[in-house]
Structure formats: structure tokens, C-alpha cells
Amino acid sequence: MQGLMMDMPLLISTILQHAARHHGDTEIVSRRLEGDIHRYTYAQCEARARRMADALTRLGVHAGDRVATLAWNGYRHMEIYYAVGGMGAVVHTINPRLHPDQIAWIANHAGDSYLAFDISFLPIVEAIADKCPNIRGWIAMIDPDRQPASDKLANLINYETLIEGGSADFRWPELDERSAVALCYTSGTTGNPKGALYAHRSTVLHAYGAALPDAMGASARDSILPVVPMFHVNAWGIPYTAPLVGAKLVFPGAQLDGKSIYELFESEGVTYSAGVPTVWLGLLQHVKQNGLKFSTLKRTVIGGSACPPAMIRSFNDDFGVDVIHAWGMTELSPLGTLSRLQNKHMSLPEAEQQKILEKQGHVIFGVDMKIVDDAGSEIAWDGKTYGNLLVRGPWVIREYFRGEGGDPLEYDSEGRGWFPTGDVATIDADGYMQITDRSKDVIKSGGEWISSIDLENLAIAHPAVANAAVIGVVHPKWDERPLLIVVKRPGAELTKEELLKFYEGKIAKWWMPDDVQFVDAIPLGATGKILKTKLREQFKDYTLPTA
Ligand code: ADP
Numbered sequence: 001m002q003g004l005m006m007d008m009p010l011l012i013s014t015i016l017q018h019a020a021r022h023h024g025d026t027e028i029v030s031r032r033l034e035g036d037i038h039r040y041t042y043a044q045c046e047a048r049a050r051r052m053a054d055a056l057t058r059l060g061v062h063a064g065d066r067v068a069t070l071a072w073n074g075y076r077h078m079e080i081y082y083a084v085g086g087m088g089a090v091v092h093t094i095n096p097r098l099h100p101d102q103i104a105w106i107a108n109h110a111g112d113s114y115l116a117f118d119i120s121f122l123p124i125v126e127a128i129a130d131k132c133p134n135i136r137g138w139i140a141m142i143d144p145d146r147q148p149a150s151d152k153l154a155n156l157i158n159y160e161t162l163i164e165g166g167s168a169d170f171r172w173p174e175l176d177e178r179s180a181v182a183l184c185y186t187s188g189t190t191g192n193p194k195g196a197l198y199a200h201r202s203t204v205l206h207a208y209g210a211a212l213p214d215a216m217g218a219s220a221r222d223s224i225l226p227v228v229p230m231f232h233v234n235a236w237g238i239p240y241t242a243p244l245v246g247a248k249l250v251f252p253g254a255q256l257d258g259k260s261i262y263e264l265f266e267s268e269g270v271t272y273s274a275g276v277p278t279v280w281l282g283l284l285q286h287v288k289q290n291g292l293k294f295s296t297l298k299r300t301v302i303g304g305s306a307c308p309p310a311m312i313r314s315f316n317d318d319f320g321v322d323v324i325h326a327w328g329m330t331e332l333s334p335l336g337t338l339s340r341l342q343n344k345h346m347s348l349p350e351a352e353q354q355k356i357l358e359k360q361g362h363v364i365f366g367v368d369m370k371i372v373d374d375a376g377s378e379i380a381w382d383g384k385t386y387g388n389l390l391v392r393g394p395w396v397i398r399e400y401f402r403g404e405g406g407d408p409l410e411y412d413s414e415g416r417g418w419f420p421t422g423d424v425a426t427i428d429a430d431g432y433m434q435i436t437d438r439s440k441d442v443i444k445s446g447g448e449w450i451s452s453i454d455l456e457n458l459a460i461a462h463p464a465v466a467n468a469a470v471i472g473v474v475h476p477k478w479d480e481r482p483l484l485i486v487v488k489r490p491g492a493e494l495t496k497e498e499l500l501k502f503y504e505g506k507i508a509k510w511w512m513p514d515d516v517q518f519v520d521a522i523p524l525g526a527t528g529k530i531l532k533t534k535l536r537e538q539f540k541d542y543t544l545p546t547a
Pocket of ligand 1: 438
């Protein structure tokens with residue numbers, strides 16, 4: 001027997017329509033490349049997105065076509081998300097921090113038909129134009145009077161002029177909810193970039209899941225500033241979650257330094273933010289150096305790489321801001337787990353609560369997970385034994401775009417497919433997952449594993465350390481031993497001996513790094529994560545003193 005409820009497809013256009021109808025005067029505020037602060041409402045955003053959808057239709061963009069963006073977080077980028085996705089085409093967000101050759105490779109692999117870009121990326125666009133013969137036009141996201149000329153681009157279109165030619169009568173089509181809406185390539189921290197192709201259905205379900213109180217806990221009372229870029233897994237879904245709940249949105253544009261972000265936090269009453277640990281290092285430094293406080297910020301989601309416990313404590317103790325440690329992946333839209341306390345944890349001493357909050361957290365409905373050994377057998381949830389982390393759910397990929405890499409799933413005895421995350425983790429009896437390492441980064445010493453994340457977190461807790469990374473280096477006896485690579489805080493004094501002493505009593509003796517190397521900077525990838533591949537390359541001729 002079928003249920004007798006209305007058969008309305010889950011489409012992203014319905015999210016923005018909802019915001020326009022029911023939170024019509026809620027603001028979207030953006031710091032623009034033009035230099036000013038732009039503000040308008042969800043109602044205006046939806047109207048412009050419809051006109052843009054019509055304009056793109058007139059340009060010959062059809063359902064399923066890919067339209068790329070190279071853009072910061074801003075209202076025009078938001079409009080493109082909805083215009084392109086809502087009309088049935090696919091918005092392909094490209095990370096502008098990648099090398100132009102890689103950008104061209106991704107755009108060609110995706111088969112992009114048009115590319116919209118913030119004017120600060122004009123040099124990239126000019127560098128790749130020749131290499132991307134399928135891109136029919138380049139859409140400059142800037143006021144027409146500010147648009148520079150370019151003799152390298154055959155079809156340069158102004159965003160505002162384009163929108164003006166679109167009809168306000170455009171109506172969102174009723175699409176199949178399983179049709180594609182957005183395409184995002186993994187940042188390639190490990191191996192070649194591969195495309196995750198999200199559907200309307202998966203995106204809407206993810207937006208619902210993300211909004212839940214024990215997930216991001218977003219509401220119409222929030223003013224949300226996503227520092228995480230819209231080119232990094234859809235800013236963790238915030239451009240969908242915020243209009244779904246009717247939250248105010250604040251977009252920081254190109255200015256991601258601590259001072260600029262702090263200014264927006266204060267001027268726009270931001271209650272909620274999200275970003276990778278490296279951006280918060282800069283923000284905390286700025287706030288502490290200048291003796292500032294956050295007057296409205298209540299919580300921030302930190303994920304993308306392990307959030308050092310010292311950072312959670314600092315947000316909490318120094319500023320009264322809750323950190324929600326989250327884990328996810330491009331292949332998971334991206335949310336998988338978030339760390340929030342449960343009812344039974346409320347009576348625990350603070351130090352024990354802290355330990356729970358430092359973990360990567362509990363799944364939200366929409367994701368199931370398990371840890372397995374190398375033979376694929378499930379491992380106990382004891383919080384100690386680690387194994388390969390696998391996930392499944394309606395917003396987890398089942399294959400990569402264009403079938404890249406073949407079938408990525410592993411199948412259980414009942415034939416259900418699980419996506420192997422490439423992460424190594426423990427899960428405790430309450431279902432809280434903790435990442436030990438990426439399987440590629442874990443240090444294998446004498447047949448046992450050492451977690452590079454644990455060693456990094458400890459180093460970062462030292463007051464003289466600005467950033468730290470640990471890699472495994474070949475060792476004749478132990479296969480691999482940990483090497484600690486450290487960037488000191490400006491002006492700080494620190495020796496190898498002092499730092500190793502700091503580890504004593506905090507880790508098993510055999511986890512002790514074999515050496516410490518001080519460097520000026522640690523290479524970061526396009527999404528602000530430590531690039532271990534590059535570090536390993538940098539230290540390929542290095543020999544441990546113990547070798
Ligand atoms: P890429 O794999 O190209 O870096 P993603 O942004 O999809 O792109 O990265 C996902 C990976 O980032 C995860 O598999 C995991 O290794 C790491 N990661 C994400 N969040 C966390 C976290 N909170 N703690 C530790 N690692 C994390």
C-alpha cells in the first residue's frame with residue numbers, strides 16, 4: 001500500500017523559495033571585491049537567482065550541463081548555486097588555490113560549459129582559457145563599471161549585465177530529485193582529484209541533517225558566517241542549511257585574515273561560524289594580541305582536519321565560545337560526525353566532557369559508520385581498538401564522476417556497499433568516533449601504529465609552537481619512526497630537548513618523535529590542510545639521527 005502524501009521532489013530550489021516566502025526580509029550580507037559591504041534579503045536573492053537561471057537558459061545552458069565557479073563566499077556565488085542547480089544544471093565549484101594546470105584539468109574533466117569567476121581570479125582564468133576549449137564563455141562577477149578588459153578571453157560576459165537580460169517570470173522546473181545539482185572535486189591531498197556529484201535529494205537531506213540541534217544546530221535566530229569556502233564542499237552545506245532554517249548569512253568575500261573576519265563577526269552580530277583549524281589560528285592570534293572579545297559569537301564548527309584540543313580549550317575558556325568538532329569528507333557532502341554531549345554526559349566532570357568533545361564525534365541520522373580490520377571484519381566499539389573507517393548513507397557517494405577509479409565501495413556479507421574513508425579511527429561504546437590518522441599518514445613503527453594527529457596536537461599545545469606536523473621517516477630497524485616538524489611562534493625560543501621533554505608522561509615512550517626539525521613554514525594545501533605529501537617530498541633526503 002502506498003502512502004497518501006503529496007509527492008513533492010526534494011529540490012534545492014524549494015529551499016530558497018521557502019526562505020524567500022517565509023524569511024523574506026532576512027539578510028544576506030557580503031563583503032565585496034568592489035570594496036563595500038553589500039546587503040540584501042532572501043527574497044531579493046531568490047528573484048535574482050531566477051533571473052540568472054533564465055539568462056543562463058538563453059545562453060544555451062541545458063539540464064545536466066556543468067557551470068563552473070572560481071569564487072569567494074559572496075551573494076553572487078550564492079545566486080549561482082541556486083540558479084544553476086535550480087534550473088537543472090550542475091554547479092561545479094573549483095578551488096582557486098589549486099595550480100592553474102590542475103584547474104584546467106578539473107574543468108576539462110568536468111566538461112564545464114561556462115565559468116563564472118570573481119575578478120581577483122582573472123589571471124587564473126586568462127592562464128587556463130586556451131587549455132579549456134569547451135568553455136563557451138567567462139562570466140565576470142563584478143559591477144560592469146569595474147570590469148577590466150581582457151584580450152585573452154574570447155567571450156567575456158558581465159554577471160550583472162547577464163542577470164539584467166534574464167526574465168523575472170522564470171519558474172523553477174520540477175526536476176527529478178535524483179538529478180545532479182553540484183559537483184565538487186576532492187582537494188587531492190592524496191592522489192588525483194576525483195569528482196563527487198551531489199543530487200538534489202542528497203543535498204536537501206544533508207541540509208536537514210546539518211541543521212539538527214546535535215549537528216550544526218542552526219536556527220532562524222542565528223547569524224552565520226561560513227569562513228569555510230563555498231569552493232570547499234559547498235561551505236559544508238551552509239548555503240543550503242542557512243536558508244532552510246532562515247538564518248542570516250554573512251559572507252566574508254576575499255578577506256579571510258583574522259582582523260577582517262573579526263570585524264564582520266562584530267558588525268553583523270555573528271553567532272555562528274565554521275572553518276578549518278588553520279583559519280582559526282589566525283583569528284585567535286588577532287583577538288588575543290589585541291585584547292578583544294567576541295560579543296555575539298556563541299559557537300563554531302571546526303573540522304576538515306583534526307582540531308587541536310588546545311584550540312577547543314582556548315575558544316571555550318578565553319572567549320566562552322563552544323567548539324563543535326566535526327568530521328567529514330567531500331564524498332560525504334561533507335558532514336559525517338559532530339561532537340556534542342548527550343544527556344548522560346551532563347553530570348560528568350568537565351575534564352571528561354572535554355575528552356568527548358575533542359573526538360570527531362557522533363554520526364547524525366543520514367550516516368552510518370563502522371570500523372573494520374584489514375580483512376574487513378568489524379572491530380569492537382571500545383574507544384581503543386582502531387581500524388579502517390567505512391560509512392554509508394543517502395548523502396555518501398556511490399561512485400565518482402565519470403566512474404573514475406571504478407567501484408569505490410566495499411561490500412558486507414549482506415551485499416550492502418560501504419564507502420571506505422581512508423581514515424583510521426576508534427569508536428567508543430557511546431558511538432563517538434575518533435580519527436587516529438589518515439591511513440596514508442599513520443606511522444608504522446615495528447608493526448604498531450603511531451598517530452601523527454596525537455603527536456601534532458600535543459606539540460601545538462606548547463606555548464612556543466605556532467604549527468606542527470608529524471611524518472613517518474624510513475628507519476632500518478622499525479620501518480618508520482616519527483619526525484616532528486615545527487614552526488615556532490614569532491620571537492619564541494624553543495629547543496628540540498625542551499619540546500621532547502614536553503611530551504614526557506603524555507605519550508607511550510615508543511611514540512616519542514625521533515627528531516625535531518624547525519622550519520619557517522609548513523606547506524598547506526588548497527583547503528588549508530597540512531600537505532603531508534609535500535612535507536614527505538621536502539624531507540625525502542633526510543635521515544633520522546637514530547637510523
Ligand atoms: P581531501 O581528502 O582532498 O583533503 P576532504 O576535504 O574531503 O578532501 O578531506 C576529508 C578528509 O579530511 C577526511 O578523510 C579526514 O582525513 C580529514 N578530516 C576531516 N575532518 C577531520 C577532523 N575533524 N579530524 C581529523 N581529520 C579530519
